Amino acid sequence: MEGTDTRERCAASAMKRRARRELLAAVAHLDDNFVARTQHDPFSPPTYPWWKRRLDE
Known part of the structure; x- marks a missing residue:
């Protein structure tokens, strides 16, 4: 995938390693x-x- 969303990265960085x-x-x-x-x-x-650069089939 081209990269993760900034919010996803922020949420993940605040989590414990296993939960992340x-x-x-x-x-x-x-x-x-x-x-x-x-x-x-x-x-x-x-x-x-x-995800906004995708078309439904």
Whole structure:
């Protein structure tokens, strides 16, 4: 994935190591599912976050 959201990084940095690892694993799984169900929108502005540059199938 192109990177994590700033809020996600801030929340993860405030967590204990084990909780952070579990959260990031869960989010990565959700991101993978989202990417598998969508495709890249070549006409979306590059300044948008990665999830807003996706099209539903």
